[in-house]
Amino acid sequence: MIVISAASGALGRLVIDNLRARAAVVAVVRDPLRAPEGVPARRGDYDDPASLRAAFEGADRLLLISSPELDPARKTHHHLAAITAAKEVGVGAIAFTSFLDADTTATGMTEAYHATERAILDSGLPYTLLRHPFYSDAFLPQPSDGEITSSTGGRGLNTAFRSDLAAAAANVLTNDDHLGQAYNFTGPLWNYPEVAEALGVPYRELANPAPGPMSWISAQVRAGALERQTPDLERVLGKPAETMISHALSHQRTL
Numbered sequence: 001m002i003v004i005s006a007a008s009g010a011l012g013r014l015v016i017d018n019l020r021a022r023a024a025v026v027a028v029v030r031d032p033l034r035a036p037e038g039v040p041a042r043r044g045d046y047d048d049p050a051s052l053r054a055a056f057e058g059a060d061r062l063l064l065i066s067s068p069e070l071d072p073a074r075k076t077h078h079h080l081a082a083i084t085a086a087k088e089v090g091v092g093a094i095a096f097t098s099f100l101d102a103d104t105t106a107t108g109m110t111e112a113y114h115a116t117e118r119a120i121l122d123s124g125l126p127y128t129l130l131r132h133p134f135y136s137d138a139f140l141p142q143p144s145d146g147e148i149t150s151s152t153g154g155r156g157l158n159t160a161f162r163s164d165l166a167a168a169a170a171n172v173l174t175n176d177d178h179l180g181q182a183y184n185f186t187g188p189l190w191n192y193p194e195v196a197e198a199l200g201v202p203y204r205e206l207a208n209p210a211p212g213p214m215s216w217i218s219a220q221v222r223a224g225a226l227e228r229q230t231p232d233l234e235r236v237l238g239k240p241a242e243t244m245i246s247h248a249l250s251h252q253r254t255l
C-alpha cells in the first residue's frame with residue numbers, strides 16, 4: 001500500500017492520478033472533504049502526530065509531500081512529526097519531496113528541506129529523496145499588452161512541471177531500484193526571450209520588478225543560479241520532461 005501525505009494539494013492529486021491504476025493508494029488529507037476522488041482517504045495533519053500515526057499505518061511506501069508552511073521552523077516541525085510517525089508505525093520506505101541544493105545548503109530557502117533530509121537519513125528508514133526545482137507552473141510566460149516581460153536577464157531556468165515531477169514520484173514509489181537514491185530533478189533549461197520568440201511576441205526586460213518573492217527569484221535567475229542541469233528527471237521519467245516552449249505553444253490560446 002502506498003500512502004500519500006498532503007494528497008489534497010496540486011502535486012498530491014497528480015501523483016494519485018499516476019498511481020491509482022498501478023497500486024493500492026491511500027490519500028492522507030487534513031480535511032476529508034478535500035480528498036481526491038476514487039481512492040480511500042485517511043485524516044492526517046502535520047500538526048497532529050496521532051493522526052499521522054493512524055494515517056501511515058500499514059504503508060509499504062510513504063510519499064511525504066513537503067508542508068506548504070513558509071516558516072522554516074514550523075515546516076521542519078511538520079516534516080519531523082511525519083518522519084517520527086512513519087518510524088513508529090514501521091513504514092516500509094519513505095520518499096520525500098525535497099528541494100534542489102537541500103543537501104548542501106542548510107540556510108535560507110532550503111533550511112527546512114536540509115533538516116528534513118538529515119532526519120530521514122538518521123531515521124534509518126529506507127528512503128528516496130526527490131529534490132525538486134521550482135515548478136514551471138508558476139513561471140508560465142504570460143503575454144500582457146502584446147508582450148512578454150521578465151527580470152531574468154535572458155538567463156536559463158531549470159524549472160519542471162508538477163505533472164512530470166508527479167509522474168517521476170509515482171515511478172519511484174512503484175520500483176525498489178530507487179531506494180537509497182537522492183535525485184536532483186531539473187527540467188529542460190529555458191528562458192523568457194526564447195519563449196517569447198516561439199510565441200511570436202516581443203520580449204522586454206524589466207529593470208525594476210515589483211518587490212516580492214518573484215523579484216527575489218528573478219535575481220537568482222539573473223545570477224545563473226537556476227541553470228544547473230542533471231539527467232535525473234529524464235532518467236526516472238523514462239522520457240524527456242516537458243519543455244516550457246512546447247507547453248506554451250500547446251496552451252497558446254489560453255495564455
Ligand SMILES: NC(=O)c1ccc[n+]([C@@H]2O[C@H](COP(=O)([O-])OP(=O)(O)OC[C@H]3O[C@@H](n4cnc5c(N)ncnc54)[C@H](OP(=O)(O)O)[C@@H]3O)[C@@H](O)[C@H]2O)c1
Pocket residue numbers: 005006007008009010011012029030031034044045046047065066067068069078097132133134135
Ligand atoms: N518547487 C516549487 O516550486 C514549489 C512551489 C510551491 C510549493 N512547493 C512545495 O511543494 C509542496 C506541494 O506542492 P503543491 O503544489 O501540491 O502545494 P499545494 O497545492 O499548496 O498543497 C499543499 C498541501 O499541503 C497540505 N497541508 C497544509 N498544511 C498541512 C498540515 N498541517 N498537515 C497536512 N497537510 C497540510 C494542504 O492541505 P489542505 O488541502 O487541507 O490545505 C495541501 O494538500 C508544497 O506544500 C510546498 O512545500 C514547492
